Every structure is written in structure tokens, then in C-alpha cells.
Amino acid sequence: MEKKVIEVRNLVKKFGSFVANDHLNFDVYKGEIFGFLGANGAGKTTAMKILCGLSSPTSGEVKVAGFDIYKETEKVKRNIGYMSQKFSLYEDMTISENIRFFSGIYGISPKDRKEKQEELLKDLGLESAKDSLIGSLPLGWKQKLAFSVAIFHDPKIVFLDEPTGGVDPITRRKFWDLIYEASDRGITVFVTTHYMDEAEYCNRVSIMNEGRIEALDTPENLKQQYGVKNMDEVFLKIARNKE
Amino acid sequence: MKQFIGFLRKEFLHIFRDPRTMIIIFGIPVVQLMLFGKVISTDIQNAKIAILDQSHDNTTQRITSKLLSSGYFVLVKEMQVGDDVEEVFRKGIVKMVVNFGPNFEQNLERDGKEDVQLLADASDPNTARILTSYAGGIINDYVKKEKLQNIELPNQIKVEVRMLYNEGLKSVYMFVPGIMAMILMLISAMMTSISISKEKELGTMEVLLASPLKPLQIVLGKVTPYLLLSFINALTIILLGVFVFGVPIKGSFILLMGESFLFILMALSLGILISTVAPNQMVAMFISLLGLMLPTILLSGFIFPIQNMPLPLQIVSNIIPPRWFIVIIRNIMLKGTGIMFIWKETLVLIFMSFTFIALSIKNFKIRLE
Numbered sequence: 221m222e223k224k225v226i227e228v229r230n231l232v233k234k235f236g237s238f239v240a241n242d243h244l245n246f247d248v249y250k251g252e253i254f255g256f257l258g259a260n261g262a263g264k265t266t267a268m269k270i271l272c273g274l275s276s277p278t279s280g281e282v283k284v285a286g287f288d289i290y291k292e293t294e295k296v297k298r299n300i301g302y303m304s305q306k307f308s309l310y311e312d313m314t315i316s317e318n319i320r321f322f323s324g325i326y327g328i329s330p331k332d333r334k335e336k337q338e339e340l341l342k343d344l345g346l347e348s349a350k351d352s353l354i355g356s357l358p359l360g361w362k363q364k365l366a367f368s369v370a371i372f373h374d375p376k377i378v379f380l381d382e383p384t385g386g387v388d389p390i391t392r393r394k395f396w397d398l399i400y401e402a403s404d405r406g407i408t409v410f411v412t413t414h415y416m417d418e419a420e421y422c423n424r425v426s427i428m429n430e431g432r433i434e435a436l437d438t439p440e441n442l443k444q445q446y447g448v449k450n451m452d453e454v455f456l457k458i459a460r461n462k463e
Numbered sequence: 464m465k466q467f468i469g470f471l472r473k474e475f476l477h478i479f480r481d482p483r484t485m486i487i488i489f490g491i492p493v494v495q496l497m498l499f500g501k502v503i504s505t506d507i508q509n510a511k512i513a514i515l516d517q518s519h520d521n522t523t524q525r526i527t528s529k530l531l532s533s534g535y536f537v538l539v540k541e542m543q544v545g546d547d548v549e550e551v552f553r554k555g556i557v558k559m560v561v562n563f564g565p566n567f568e569q570n571l572e573r574d575g576k577e578d579v580q581l582l583a584d585a586s587d588p589n590t591a592r593i594l595t596s597y598a599g600g601i602i603n604d605y606v607k608k609e610k611l612q613n614i615e616l617p618n619q620i621k622v623e624v625r626m627l628y629n630e631g632l633k634s635v636y637m638f639v640p641g642i643m644a645m646i647l648m649l650i651s652a653m654m655t656s657i658s659i660s661k662e663k664e665l666g667t668m669e670v671l672l673a674s675p676l677k678p679l680q681i682v683l684g685k686v687t688p689y690l691l692l693s694f695i696n697a698l699t700i701i702l703l704g705v706f707v708f709g710v711p712i713k714g715s716f717i718l719l720m721g722e723s724f725l726f727i728l729m730a731l732s733l734g735i736l737i738s739t740v741a742p743n744q745m746v747a748m749f750i751s752l753l754g755l756m757l758p759t760i761l762l763s764g765f766i767f768p769i770q771n772m773p774l775p776l777q778i779v780s781n782i783i784p785p786r787w788f789i790v791i792i793r794n795i796m797l798k799g800t801g802i803m804f805i806w807k808e809t810l811v812l813i814f815m816s817f818t819f820i821a822l823s824i825k826n827f828k829i830r831l832e
Binding site for chain 2: 272273274294297298300302303304305306307308309310311322325326327379
């Protein structure tokens with residue numbers, strides 16, 4: 221039985237009387253690429269923020285990386301990585317300076333940091349950009365770097381909030397190669413997206429609609445279940461069922 | 464042409480339906496006019512004075528009542544011989560003391576001349592100048608009227624003026640404290656508020672919050688560079704004031720630095736508070752500018768004396784932090800007072816700091832919910 225890295229039971233999040241997350245129940249297993257899908261306003265970002273410790277649930281049990289989100293928030297944060305929708309790196313600093321900063325926060329020793337940094341730059345083929353300001357780099361490079369920095373400290377889980385926004389399909393594909401590599405290393409990847417083709421790349425996906433999870437399974441099973449050829453159509457069917 | 468008119472119509476609709484534009488067009492000019500009309504008033508009214516009358520004879524009493532009925536002055540203290548004159552100035556109770564020597568009328572009749580001494584608090588040289596010239600004018604007027612009645616008496620009442628704390632009436636003595644308050648507010652409050660809003664706007668704040676960094680560490684980390692910079696600035700301004708402009712530091716330098724530190728802390732906590740309500744840098748900048756700079760310049764007593772303002776504005780000036788700091792600085796630098804005389808103002812600054820910090824934490828927590 222694979223290890224559970226995220227356990228959510230009856231998660232409810234209300235903003236006043238508006239229920240953003242309505243009794244969510246799901247588990248995520250170690251090493252899987254878990255896609256968190258849904259239309260805008262469905263509640264995915266809200267749920268993800270709760271998992272990252274950025275906001276508190278109204279009720280329900282949440283365990284991330286084996287730690288309770290209410291009582292052990294600090295430990296959760298040490299064991300996760302996060303890539304925000306609007307990017308994670310400081311534009312007016314170089315790659316080295318950004319890495320140095322985040323290494324410090326996550327307690328990576330200078331020696332380890334230097335080693336890992338070299339490896340990272342080599343893997344990405346970005347040795348030439350070592351002393352460039354992030355702001356001067358093309359968008360595709362920034363995204364790759366942001367992801368690499370997010371997993372620099374080898375977290376158990378990395379949360380990606382719509383990481384490939386605004387980028388062409390080829391660059392998006394290359395980004396997903398990085399995600400695969402991370403998954404092979406044993407890092408669980410929790411990614412939200414509204415690009416349905418990216419859903420195909422995930423091990424399992426959940427589809428949220430109006431605060432509830434309407435479907436949770438592998439892309440293959442879902443396509444079979446709804447009798448369609450791609451995830452786009454799965455999504456449309458689910459959305460239309462609600463109307 | 465028709466297209467153009469159609470476009471014009473659309474523009475007018477935009478304007479009338481946008482409350483912000485309406486405020487700018489109609490609200491701001493009115494406010495500005497009222498503010499400037501009332502604040503930039505160099506007219507003195509009801510200035511607080513004390514009178515030390517060592518004679519209590521006819522003449523002194525007639526002069527006194529003429530002074531008090533002019534509308535320019537309000538008597539707040541009748542002093543006795545042996546009172547510490549310096550103290551009323553140090554405490555800021557009065558702006559001017561009128562001193563009639565003993566045997567005033569007798570001396571006047573015997574010698575044909577006598578002096579009235581006017582002591583003015585020249586830490587605000589403009590006000591001091593105006594007060595003494597008003598008083599002097601009234602006294603000379605009295606002499607003239609008396610002379611007209613008693614044509615033979617060649618009496619001369621001379622007015623002797625002493626400007627305290629600022630003999631040379633240098634306006635820089637007045638400006639340095641005000642400029643210090645303004646610059647410290649600017650750097651500390653505005654820069655902190657922009658810095659934190661910037662992280663929120665760029666989305667990097669989320670990443671920091673999701674990391675093991677504690678919120679307190681983040682806030683302190685944001686605040687400390689500006690604390691250091693502002694402190695260096697405060698030091699620079701004071702040193703420049705002293706060595707280039709000759710502004711004295713009659714009081715304790717350490718107390719001066721201590722109070723500056725407190726003020727900086729207050730400004731920083733205000734900056735944090737602004738950043739918790741501002742969604743992005745633009746808004747943070749606007750709030751800082753409109754909410755801090757303008758009131759500081761106009762209502763803090765920096766340039767325009769507070770007691771000349773109409774009562775509602777005087778009340779408003781109480782919630783403007785620099786107003787208190789300027790009193791403290793002027794007291795320490797120009798009057799050499801110790802903590803005993805400025806404890807009230809110091810407490811106000813401490814209270815303000817706590818309030819801002821408490822509100823910031825509350826706002827922070829609400830956002831996390």
C-alpha cells in the first residue's frame with residue numbers, strides 16, 4: 221500500500237456564508253502527480269492554500285506530509301514546496317541570489333547549496349544565466365527556475381498553482397518533463413490547472429465544481445466512465461450535468 | 464462631428480457615475496480651499512500669554528486691559544515675583560510673557576520713561592515676531608493716546624523685546640524639527656508600506672508565507688532595514704542642523720536619539736498597517752502621500768502654528784503623529800528640557816505605536832482566515 225502524503229477529510233471552508241469548499245474528501249499518495257482541476261471559482265485555489273498552510277479551514281481534518289495542518293503548520297511548511305501563480309522568484313535578483321535566499325530559509329548548508337546549484341544549472345542548461353537577473357530571462361526559463369527552486373530543498377510534496385499560465389504548448393510540455401523528473405525522484409506533485417490537456421499528464425485527477433469534488437480517478441478511467449476521448453470532454457460532461 | 468459628440472456624451476457619463484472622479488473634481492478643491500484658507504493664516508488670535516505685573520498700578524492695569532481686549536491675546540497665567548519665568552515657556556504654557564517692573568507708574572512720572580519687557584518663545588520665530596510686534600504696537604498706541612490727553616507729559620514707554628531660545632529668530636530652528644519629522648515619516652511609513660505591498664502584488668508574499676519563515680520574522684525583516692536607514696537619516700539631519708545651520712542641542716542628545724527612535728518605530732508600524740489594507744503599491748503610495756505627507760506639512764505645526772487654526776483643525780492635528788514629535792524635538796533641541804516636560808507627548812507616541820501594531824496584527828489574522 222502506497223504511503224499517503226495528503227489526507228483530507230470533510231474539509232469545509234466558508235467565507236461568510238459562501239461555501240468555497242464543501243466537505244472535500246481525498247487522499248494523495250507518495251510520488252504521484254495529482255491534478256487538481258476545475259473551473260475558475262470552483263474552489264481549487266482555496267483548497268490548495270489550506271493544504272499549504274496559507275489559510276485555515278473552517279472545519280475538517282487535514283494532514284499534509286504526515287503533519288496536522290492545524291497543530292503542526294510549521295512542520296508542514298518545512299516539508300513542502302510552493303510555486304505561486306504569479307511566480308516565485310525575485311526579478312531584481314540573480315538565480316544565485318534567489319537560490320541563496322531560499323536555501324537559507326529551508327536550512328540548506330552553503331556546501332550543499334553550491335553543489336545542488338551547479339547541478340540544477342547544468343540540468344536545465346542554464347549555466348550561462350547564472351549571474352543574470354531573473355527579470356531579464358524569457359518566461360519559459362523563469363518557470364523552470366521557479367519550479368527547480370521550489371523543490372530545491374527536496375520537499376515531500378510540491379504544490380504548483382497554475383504553473384504554466386501564458387506559455388506556448390511546447391514550453392508547457394518541457395515544463396512537464398521537469399515535473400516527471402521530480403515525480404521519479406519521489407516528490408509528490410500537486411498541481412492545479414485549467415488546461416485540460418495537462419490533466420492527461422497526471423496520474424490521477426480530481427475535478428472540482430462549485431466547491432465539491434465531482435470526480436476523482438485516473439484520466440483513463442474517467443474517459444472510459446464518461447465515454448469520451450479526452451479530458452476536455454470529461455470536464456464538459458461534468459459541468460453540463462450540473463446545469 | 465456626430466461621432467465626437469457621441470464620444471463626449473460617453474465621457475460625461477463616465478465622470479458623473481464615478482464617485483472617485485466626482486470627489487476629485489468637486490470635493491478636493493473645496494477641501495483644499497478651506498484647509499489653506501484656514502491653515503495658512505498668519506493672523507494671531509487668542510495667543511496664550513502670561514503677565515508678570517510687579518506694580519499693579521493704574522498704568523499697568525490699563526495697558527494690560529488694552530492688551531487683553533485686543534482679541535489677540537488670552538491671559539492664562541498671572542505670574543508672581545519669584546516665579547520661574549523659564550518654566551512657563553518650557554512647559555509650553557504661554558508664547559509670551561509681559562513683564563512690568565516694580566513701581567511702574569512712579570518711575571514713569573519721575574523719569575519720564577519706563578520699559579515694558581516682552582519675552583517671547585522664539586522656537587517658532589514667526590509667531591514670536593508677530594506677537595511681540597502686536598503687543599508692541601498696542602503699547603505704543605496706548606502711549607500715543609495718553610500723550611494726546613496729557614499733552615505735557617513727555618512719557619515714553621519703551622518696549623524691550625527678548626526672544627527666548629532663538630535670539631536670531633532663525634527660521635531654520637523651526638524647520639529642522641519639522642523636516643526631520645517629515646523625512647522620517649516619509650521613509651519609514653511610505654517605504655515599508657510599499658515594500659510589503661510590492662511582495663503581495665508580485666505574489667512572492669505567498670511564497671514567503673508558505674515557507675518555514677514565521678510571519679513575525681517576515682515583518683521584522685521588512686522593517687529592520689528601514690529602521691536602520693531612518694535612524695541614519697535622523698542622525699544626518701540633526702548633525703546637518705547643528706553644524707551647518709547652527710541649531711543648538713540644548714538638551715540631552717541621548718534623549719533626542721531615543722525619541723527619534725520611538726518616532727521611527729511609530730512610523731514603521733504605521734507603514735505596516737497601511738500595507739495590511741493596501742492591495743498594491745499604488746494604493747499604498749497614495750494612502751501614504753495623502754494620508755501622511757499632506758497632513759504632516761499642513762497640520763502638524765511644522766510651518767503653520769497650530770493655535771492659529773480653527774478649533775476643528777486643532778482637534779484633527781492631535782491625531783497626526785508628527786505634531787507630537789515636533790513638540791518633543793523643539794523642546795529638547797531649543798529649550799533643553801528633559802523627559803519631565805515631554806512625557807505626555809512621548810506617551811502619545813508610544814500609545815500610537817501600540818495601536819498601529821495591534822491593528823496590523825488583527826488585519827493580518829483576518830486575512831489568514
